[in-house]
Each structure stands twice: as structure tokens, then as C-alpha cells.
Amino acid sequence: MVEDGRDARRPHGELVADVLAVLWAAEEPLTPQQINGALGRDLARTTVTTILTRLHEKGTLVRTRSGRGFAYAAADDAAGLAAGRMRRELDREPQRDLVLKRFVSSLSGDDEEALRRLLLESEDGE
Template identity: 30%
Template sequence: MPRFGELEAAIMEVMWSADKAITVRDVRDRLGREPAPAYNTVLTVTEILYRKGWLAREKHGRAFRYWPAGSRDDYTAQLVAEALDSAQDRAAALVRFMEKMEPGEMAEIRRALDDAKAADRRPR
């Protein structure tokens, strides 16, 4: 999965920050860019994000309202998974990655691993 392009990333930031489904016009108004991209450009990129599965939509009058189909964390996890897929040695790449973490981040990883281990032991 390639990283989002500049406008895709900006649109997704708007979507992730919105508290409800929004229209393309709302997205364009919230982009905070000067000069603002053309409406048709924002519409096209929003439709591309929809076709890629990053946005969901519903008809609202003559327009659509869009909302994120995945979270920022989902996106980041996919990027990390893709990066690990490109490594010859996934374990070595993970070790290198963790060596660059702050101690607090490492503690969070340990807690998450402990939680996952405990969840695996629970009867299903």
C-alpha cells in the first residue's frame, strides 16, 4: 500500500478530525490551504480514497457525505506491515525499530504484548 499523496493525506486528516460524515464542500472548506484546491480536485481525490476503501459514503440529497472507513492507527499499521514485508529478516527489522523507541514507548509495547498474551490464554 503506497503512502497517501499530499492531498490524500490532508483530506484524510480532515476526515479523521470530523465528528460526523461530511461533504466534499465541507472537506474543501476545512483543508485550510491558500489557495484552496478546486472543488473538482477535492471531489476526485475523495472519490479515489473511497474506491481505495479509506472512506465510506452515503447519499445526502444530491451529494454524498463521507467518513473514514479506517482509523489513523489502521493506516499506520498497514504502513508498518508493508515496511516489514520488504525486510529480508522481519525480526531483525523489528529489533532495529524497537531500539529507536523511547523507554515509555517500549513500556507500552510490553503492556500490549502482555495483554495479547493474556487474551490468547482466555477460553473462546
Template identity: 35%
Template structure:
């Protein structure tokens, strides 16, 4: 999964916050207050996101309605996993990451690890 460009990220943020299938025009109207964009620009960005697998689309008359292919938190987890997997020393990278995150996020991590061990599913098989 590729990282998102600036406008792609803005469009994805809007789609995640709307949390429903939307037309290009809906996104254009949502973005209009932030920056003037052409309809074709937003349409191209959304089509690119669809080709990248970030958006799912369904036909609605002559147009399409788009929705995020996965929730924001799953996308974030995928990006984090890819970054860790691309490291030549994942252990060191993870330790450096843990040194940089705020203590309240460390508490969330400890809580999540206590509640769910993803390897339990593998052990049961």
C-alpha cells in the same frame, strides 16, 4: 494498502479528526485555511481515496458523504504490518524499528503485549 500521497494524507487527517460523514464541501472548508484548493481537486482526491478503499461513501441527495473506512490507528497498524511483511528479514527489521522508537513507546508496547496476546485467540480455537 498503498501509502498516501501528501494531499491524500491531509484529507484523511481531516476525516479522522472530524470522525463523522462529511461532504466534499465540508473538507474543502476545513482545508481552506491551510491552502487554497479547488472543489474539484478535493472531490478527485476523495474519490481516489474511495476507490483505494480508504473512504466509504453514501449518497446524500445529489452528493456523497464520506467517512474513513477504518480508524487512524488501524490504518497505521496495517501499514506497519505491510512494511514488516515486505522485509526479507522481518526479525532484523523489527529489531531496528525497536531501536529507533522512544522509550515511552516501548513501555506502551510492553504494556500492550502484557494485556493482549493475539495468539491466545488461535490457541482457543
């Protein structure tokens, strides 16, 4: 598909999400070449390596030496990454109580009940 004479770009974050999905499904750390193969796309080696390096710098991935390069693994599962994003957003806000109040008021009845149950469970665990 061509728009304004340029190749259409994939939606922002799609490739990152695909890379994370490959790593979550893997039983061991993978090299950029292995990840590129698992993606089944014709991507430049540097494209995959750049994504992996940026995710490592953000703390999303951990890496270990593998020959002359690195092998990568996810630092957390999908739920853990989402929770981390939520926590970072909350940490940026000076009015935490207001943000939490607005968040809770926007929850569905089922989500609100799940949150209440989780809060009670965490109190019982202390």
C-alpha cells in the same frame, strides 16, 4: 512564493492530511463540497474529489451515496491508519524477523516499555 517561475507547491501529503483531519473531526460523512468548505481554501471541486476518490480506492475512506454524489468518512482513526501502514510495510519484507528486530532496537526506552506492556496485555487477552 515563486520558485523558478512556478508557484511553490504545498508539501506532499499536506492536503491529504488536512482532508483526513476534517473527516476525523466530523460526526457524519461529508460531501466534497462540505470538506472543501471546512478546509477554508479556494480549491477546485475536482481537486477535493480526486483526493477523496484516491483515498477511497486505497481503503482509507468509506463512502455512501448522497444525492447524485457521495459522502465520505474515515475508515479508521489516525492510529489505525498508521498501524495499517506499518503492517503493510512489514508484509512487503521477506525477512520479517530482521525488520522487527531493527525496529525494536530503534525504539526509545519508553516506547520499548510500552510495547512490552502491550504485548503482555495481548497475551492475557487470549
